[in-house]
Amino acid sequence: MEIQITAPEIERYIGNLYPPEDPVLKEMEQLGDQVGFPIVGPLVGRLFYQLAKMTSAKRIFEMGSGFGYSAVWFALGAPEDGEIHLTDLSQKNLTRAKEFLTKADLAHKARFYAGEALEILRKTEGLFDIIFIDIGKEQYPDALKLAKPKVKRGGLLVTDNLLWFGQVLEDKGDSATAGVKQYNQMLFNDRDFISTLLPIRDGIGVAYKIR
Numbered sequence: 001m002e003i004q005i006t007a008p009e010i011e012r013y014i015g016n017l018y019p020p021e022d023p024v025l026k027e028m029e030q031l032g033d034q035v036g037f038p039i040v041g042p043l044v045g046r047l048f049y050q051l052a053k054m055t056s057a058k059r060i061f062e063m064g065s066g067f068g069y070s071a072v073w074f075a076l077g078a079p080e081d082g083e084i085h086l087t088d089l090s091q092k093n094l095t096r097a098k099e100f101l102t103k104a105d106l107a108h109k110a111r112f113y114a115g116e117a118l119e120i121l122r123k124t125e126g127l128f129d130i131i132f133i134d135i136g137k138e139q140y141p142d143a144l145k146l147a148k149p150k151v152k153r154g155g156l157l158v159t160d161n162l163l164w165f166g167q168v169l170e171d172k173g174d175s176a177t178a179g180v181k182q183y184n185q186m187l188f189n190d191r192d193f194i195s196t197l198l199p200i201r202d203g204i205g206v207a208y209k210i211r
Helices: 010-018 023-035 040-057 069-077 090-101 117-123 137-150 164-169 176-186
Strands: 060-061 083-088 110-115 128-133 153-158 193-198 204-209
Touching: 010 040, 010 164, 023 040, 023 069, 023 090, 040 069, 040 204, 060 069, 060 137, 069 083, 069 090, 069 128, 083 090, 083 117, 090 110, 110 137, 110 176, 117 137, 128 137, 137 176, 153 164, 153 176, 164 176, 176 193, 176 204
Parallel strands: 060 083, 060 128, 083 110, 128 153
Antiparallel strands: 153 204, 193 204
16 A cells, blocks of 8 residues: 655645745656656755755766756756766656756756666766665665765765655565665665655655765
8 A cells, every 4th residue: 555655735835835946847847747757846856955055066976867857956956066967767868857957057067878877877987975866666775785885975875765655664575665675774774874764755865974
């Protein structure tokens, strides 16, 4: 059984407290609704913007970018010389992402890679201030093993879907639920991170790397 983590009324109340969004983000939200494509939404997006702003994140890597909604939020918070690395299996999604980032005057911060996020991150040199994980849930444990050494000390590992619509409460045998549950155990038992699971949208993990 799937559970809606944040009540719609609460989401609307919080959303009404925030200043008006960039028109490009509104357009992206409408597209997500029209085509049934999952995006993190404005509550989580604003969190991403704040995290990038607070940490002055110059290098951000997204493991799974879709058509660029979360990347726009990260790019808005990153400094002018920041770079956001977008990955997706679909070239069509990345083409749309480039169009939206261009429309938002943020394309100069973006790098686009089509293919498996795990393999792309493995081949990408250097450390990152923020790594965002939002790929196939059965891949989450492998993503943590790969991403951990790529996050700089003092950087953040941010993860979507850690409550998995409440399915983490059930003894389910599917690979996606098992992947999320294993990831949560791995992350919260890792003493190299200070980790928090925020119960907004579908559960957002924010892990601060201390060593």
